[in-house]
Amino acid sequence: MKLFEYEAKSILARYGVPTPKGGLATNSKEAWEIASKLKPPFAVKAQVLVAGRGKAGGILFAESLSEVERAAEKLLSMRVKDIPVRKVWIEEKIRIKRELYFGITTDRFNRSYVAIASSVGGMEIEEIAEKTPEKLIKFLINPQHGFRSFHARQIARKMGYSGSQLLELEKIFLGLYRAGVDYDAELIEMNPLTETIDGRFVAADARIIMDDNALFRHQEFRKRLLEGESELAPQELEAIKNGLAYVKLNGNIGVIGNGAGLVMATLDTIKYYGGEPANFLDVGGGASSEKIAAALKIVLSDPNVKALFINILGGITRCDEVARGILEAREKMRVTKPTVIRLVGTNEEEGKKILKEAGIHVLESMETAAQKVVEITRQG
Amino acid sequence: MPIIVNKNTKAIVQGITGKQGSFHTKLMLEYGTKIVAGVTPGKGRTRIHNVPVYDTVEEALEKHEANASIIFVPAPFAADAILEALENGIKTIVTITEHIPIKDAISVMSYAKQQGATIIGPNTPGIISPEECKLGIMPAHIFRKGNVGIISRSGTLTYEIAASLTRNGLGQSTCLGLGGDPITGLNFVDVLKMFREDPQTEAVVLIGEIGGNLEELAAEYITKENYPKPVAAFIAGRTAPPGKRMGHAGAIIMGKAGTAESKIEALKNAGVDVAEKPSDIAGLLLRKLS
Numbered sequence: 001m002k003l004f005e006y007e008a009k010s011i012l013a014r015y016g017v018p019t020p021k022g023g024l025a026t027n028s029k030e031a032w033e034i035a036s037k038l039k040p041p042f043a044v045k046a047q048v049l050v051a052g053r054g055k056a057g058g059i060l061f062a063e064s065l066s067e068v069e070r071a072a073e074k075l076l077s078m079r080v081k082d083i084p085v086r087k088v089w090i091e092e093k094i095r096i097k098r099e100l101y102f103g104i105t106t107d108r109f110n111r112s113y114v115a116i117a118s119s120v121g122g123m124e125i126e127e128i129a130e131k132t133p134e135k136l137i138k139f140l141i142n143p144q145h146g147f148r149s150f151h152a153r154q155i156a157r158k159m160g161y162s163g164s165q166l167l168e169l170e171k172i173f174l175g176l177y178r179a180g181v182d183y184d185a186e187l188i189e190m191n192p193l194t195e196t197i198d199g200r201f202v203a204a205d206a207r208i209i210m211d212d213n214a215l216f217r218h219q220e221f222r223k224r225l226l227e228g229e230s231e232l233a234p235q236e237l238e239a240i241k242n243g244l245a246y247v248k249l250n251g252n253i254g255v256i257g258n259g260a261g262l263v264m265a266t267l268d269t270i271k272y273y274g275g276e277p278a279n280f281l282d283v284g285g286g287a288s289s290e291k292i293a294a295a296l297k298i299v300l301s302d303p304n305v306k307a308l309f310i311n312i313l314g315g316i317t318r319c320d321e322v323a324r325g326i327l328e329a330r331e332k333m334r335v336t337k338p339t340v341i342r343l344v345g346t347n348e349e350e351g352k353k354i355l356k357e358a359g360i361h362v363l364e365s366m367e368t369a370a371q372k373v374v375e376i377t378r379q380g
Numbered sequence: 381m382p383i384i385v386n387k388n389t390k391a392i393v394q395g396i397t398g399k400q401g402s403f404h405t406k407l408m409l410e411y412g413t414k415i416v417a418g419v420t421p422g423k424g425r426t427r428i429h430n431v432p433v434y435d436t437v438e439e440a441l442e443k444h445e446a447n448a449s450i451i452f453v454p455a456p457f458a459a460d461a462i463l464e465a466l467e468n469g470i471k472t473i474v475t476i477t478e479h480i481p482i483k484d485a486i487s488v489m490s491y492a493k494q495q496g497a498t499i500i501g502p503n504t505p506g507i508i509s510p511e512e513c514k515l516g517i518m519p520a521h522i523f524r525k526g527n528v529g530i531i532s533r534s535g536t537l538t539y540e541i542a543a544s545l546t547r548n549g550l551g552q553s554t555c556l557g558l559g560g561d562p563i564t565g566l567n568f569v570d571v572l573k574m575f576r577e578d579p580q581t582e583a584v585v586l587i588g589e590i591g592g593n594l595e596e597l598a599a600e601y602i603t604k605e606n607y608p609k610p611v612a613a614f615i616a617g618r619t620a621p622p623g624k625r626m627g628h629a630g631a632i633i634m635g636k637a638g639t640a641e642s643k644i645e646a647l648k649n650a651g652v653d654v655a656e657k658p659s660d661i662a663g664l665l666l667r668k669l670s
Contacts, residue, residue, distance in 0.1 A: 051623070106486070106562055108630070109593065109594060111489040111563050111564075113486065124635055125635075126636050142490075143489070144494075181483065184482070186482055211629075212629065213480060213482070213561075214481035245625070245627040247620075247624045249621065259534060260534060260589070261532075261533065261536060261627075262537050263626075264534075264590070264616035264617040264626050265540070265614070265616045265657075267620070268617070268619050268640075269657055270619075272656060277619065280624075280627065282627035313539055314519075345519065366659070
């Protein structure tokens, strides 16, 4: 789950990381009020959960209160990468000497957290790694001892700092690490972490992505996510509520399957035969009729869907039960869209018979089923 | 001799009385897996499918000899269940549980390494050495004993490919699900090393997907070591958009990292045959093995 910049900054501030003074506004009047308590010049920043916000025009600068008002109004009526802006964050603009990067994320191969730092910041970390690999500092965090103050000092020294600045960075790095641990962050970063012209450090932008699997420990954020204030499309949210995994894509073939890898492979196979999938939907294990019904409802709420491809590799699941579930769900949902089903597993023959009698195309291999559904959408 | 589990494996089931645990214990017993005891706190002194149940792993191991555990415990308690097995000296732990937080996973993996234990998963269908031992939830009937080793990040895709290998007369030595999470006990390189030493395994299939760089690291290992056995691969998620989690917690492209293209290119450069579609794997292997 992605956190908004204002949330990430408030968390970091509580862990002793300096952030610019600022406040959150939902209209231009509030923006004016917040700015009136700050020192100019100001930065007005759209609170949206997409990367590349600055380049997309989501950050404006203002010298006066009336300019803040206008900037807030403009941002609140615009969409950044197709996401409507509901909130803006107004803060004191930092006088930058140098932009740095510091973040902590997971290292899959080493099964640990890794701290990443660079004395060059302000662009995406991949870009930093590509353009100035020699400035990239990677430090694997020992899971037994965690990230210690001397680790922070070692990194600050490698970034070229000493004396009181080194000690200041030590405090900031440790604060970020502790915030990351406490909030179950799979990514927590300050980008840029700015060195100001008077030699202090301020986190000008901050990003936190929380581990979805740990949200049971952070109910306030889980609540926000389920109430719809997130980067998710409405269908994606509905899927989470039903224990399904859904991702919206741009094509016209609705896809439902069991197992993440199998569904991804199904999308790839559709594309291989020249079709365009409308979504990814994994119903998970079991594929009960309730889950299939919820899945159909979500997939069909996308008006682009012209045909359905259901790919169930039964395994231990009984195919006759799955077949009855699909029929029940189709009836309940009054599905009229052409449907191609691939169904294999225990009691396969009976399952196929049930579906064929209902006039549904049942095929044995993923490839032939994918070809069939692509053909159907071409005719329509 | 297959890898990790074989006919001498004696296992306990943690979370044996839950719906999943009980159902799959029955299927594993039917397959011939030696399940010697189960553990569910509060359900001690009962039996399920005639397997004795204990309140703690400690007690189960006082009364029975076991060298492996399979875990069905719900995510919030799963890390504790793994630690309980580790502290009681179990060296092979299959964690079926999905949705374990990363922080918990990192902490137990580090302890497992210290103990010299092998953790399969989390979020895995488990491991099967056909006709010897199944510690997992996979449908047994699609597997046959043979000479192909499978290492996979996906459950159903493993079934898809294993079934197709079996249909084409290619049996399997061991099939192992690494797990769909970002932090797993084993990675491709770990298992490639095991298959390399295993005389029964003559070829290896890698089933990867978007997210992370474990496939790229496998490619690097294959090149560097001049891997002596033929390897074929399938990578799911060529059409996956960046920034979206595709079902598995670990299946996500971050910026430009973790794309299917990058993995496919790395594997091809390492001399691995990369299949366009899952059903092409069997053909690629038959050509290499003939």
